[in-house]
Amino acid sequence: MNASVTVRVPAKVNVQLSVGPLRDDGYHDLVNVFHAVSIFDEVEAKESESVKVSVEGEWADQVPLDEGNLAVQAARALAKHAGRSYGVELVIRKTIPVAGGMAGGSADAAGALLACNELWGLGLPLEDLMEIAGDLGSDVPFSLLGGTAVGTGRGERLSQVEMGGTFHWVFAVADGGLSTAKVYAECDRLREVSGEQVAGLQGNQALLDALRIGDAAGLGAELTNDLQAAALSLRPSLAQTLAVGTELGALGAIVSGSGPTCAFLATSAEHARALAEALSAADVCRTAVPTSGPAPGAQLI
Ligand SMILES: C[C@](O)(CO)[C@H](O)COP(=O)(O)OP(=O)(O)OC[C@H]1O[C@@H](n2ccc(N)nc2=O)[C@H](O)[C@@H]1O
Ligand SMILES: Nc1ncnc2c1ncn2[C@@H]1O[C@H](COP(=O)(O)OP(=O)(O)OP(=O)(O)O)[C@@H](O)[C@H]1O
Numbered sequence: 001m002n003a004s005v006t007v008r009v010p011a012k013v014n015v016q017l018s019v020g021p022l023r024d025d026g027y028h029d030l031v032n033v034f035h036a037v038s039i040f041d042e043v044e045a046k047e048s049e050s051v052k053v054s055v056e057g058e059w060a061d062q063v064p065l066d067e068g069n070l071a072v073q074a075a076r077a078l079a080k081h082a083g084r085s086y087g088v089e090l091v092i093r094k095t096i097p098v099a100g101g102m103a104g105g106s107a108d109a110a111g112a113l114l115a116c117n118e119l120w121g122l123g124l125p126l127e128d129l130m131e132i133a134g135d136l137g138s139d140v141p142f143s144l145l146g147g148t149a150v151g152t153g154r155g156e157r158l159s160q161v162e163m164g165g166t167f168h169w170v171f172a173v174a175d176g177g178l179s180t181a182k183v184y185a186e187c188d189r190l191r192e193v194s195g196e197q198v199a200g201l202q203g204n205q206a207l208l209d210a211l212r213i214g215d216a217a218g219l220g221a222e223l224t225n226d227l228q229a230a231a232l233s234l235r236p237s238l239a240q241t242l243a244v245g246t247e248l249g250a251l252g253a254i255v256s257g258s259g260p261t262c263a264f265l266a267t268s269a270e271h272a273r274a275l276a277e278a279l280s281a282a283d284v285c286r287t288a289v290p291t292s293g294p295a296p297g298a299q300l301i
Contacts, residue, residue, distance in 0.1 A: 043111030099177020101257035110143035146297025165214025172285035186230035220252025231259030
C-alpha cells in the first residue's frame with residue numbers, strides 16, 4: 001500500500017456534440033466527440049480512516065466539500081465495488097473551471113478512481129474503472145480515457161479516435177458557471193418552441209477526417225455543438241465572446257459543452273498565445289487560457 005498517490009486529469013472540449021431527443025430516463029442520446037486538452041486538475045489520495053476532501057486553487061470556494069463532491073462519490077463507489085469500507089483523504093488541486101463545460105468535476109471523479117485504486121492496492125483494470133465511472137456521470141469515463149474519442153449513449157460508451165497531430169486552443173473562461181441540466185432543458189425548450197425535428201445522430205466524417213490528419217482549418221470549419229443555442233439563450237453575452245474570437249482570426253469558435261467557457265481553435269501555439277492576449281484585452285471573458293490537445297487521460301504522477 002502507498003501512503004500517498006497523485007493523479008493528473010485533463011479538461012475536455014466537445015468538438016462535435018449532437019443531441020438527440022429527451023429520453024424517458026431524463027438523459028439524451030448523444031454523438032459526442034470529446035477532445036482532452038492540457039488544462040489539468042490534480043487529485044492526491046492519502047491514507048485515512050474516513051473519507052475526507054479538501055480543495056485548493058482559484059476555484060476552491062465553488063466546490064462542495066460534502067457528499068456532493070464527485071471525487072468523494074467516486075471513492076465511495078470504488079470502495080463499494082471492492083466490498084470494503086476504505087477511507088481516504090482526497091486533496092483536489094483545481095485548475096479546471098467549475099461548472100464551465102470542461103468536465104472539471106468529472107475529471108476529479110476520474111482522478112479519485114485511479115488514485116484510490118492504486119492507494120488501496122485494488123489493481124482493477126481500466127475497463128472496471130470505466131464501468132464505475134459511467135455510473136458517476138456521463139463525462140467521467142472520458143476523463144479516465146483522454147485523447148480524442150467518440151461517445152455514444154449518454155456519452156459514456158467510448159471509442160478512441162485516431163489522431164494526426166496537435167491542435168492549439170484558447171479557452172475563454174466566463175464569470176460564473178452554467179448548470180449542465182439547465183442547459184439540456186433549455187435545448188429541449190428551444191426545440192419545442194421552434195418545432196425542430198431532431199435528425200438521426202451520426203458522427204461527422206469531415207470532422208473525423210480533419211482530426212485524423214491534423215487539419216486545424218478543417219476541424220475549425222466543422223465544430224458543432226447542439227447545446228450552443230441553449231447556452232447562448234441562458235447567457236446572451238457569450239455571443240459577443242464568440243464573435244470577438246472569430247474577428248481576431250480563430251479558425252473556429254464554439255461553446256465548450258454546456259458552457260459558458262468558449263473554445264477557439266488557433267493555427268499554432270504562438271497564434272493561441274496572441275489570441276488569448278487579445279481576448280483578455282477585449283474584456284469579453286474572465287480569463288483566456290492558451291493550451292493544446294489531445295492530452296492524455298487520468299495518469300499517476
Ligand atoms: C454536456 C457534456 O459535458 C458534454 O460532454 C455532458 O453531456 C454532460 O455530462 P455530465 O456533466 O457528466 O452530466 P451527468 O452528470 O451525467 O448529467 C447531468 C445532467 O445533464 C443532463 N444530461 C447529461 C448527459 C446526457 N447525455 N443527457 C442529459 O440530458 C441530465 O439532465 C443530467 O441530469
Ligand atoms: N470535484 C468537483 N469539482 C467541481 N465541481 C464539483 C465537484 N464535485 C461536485 N461538483 C459540483 O458539480 C457542479 C458542476 O461542476 P463541473 O465543474 O463538473 O461542471 P462542468 O465542467 O460544466 O461539467 P460538464 O462539462 O461535465 O457538464 C458544480 O457546480 C459543483 O457544485
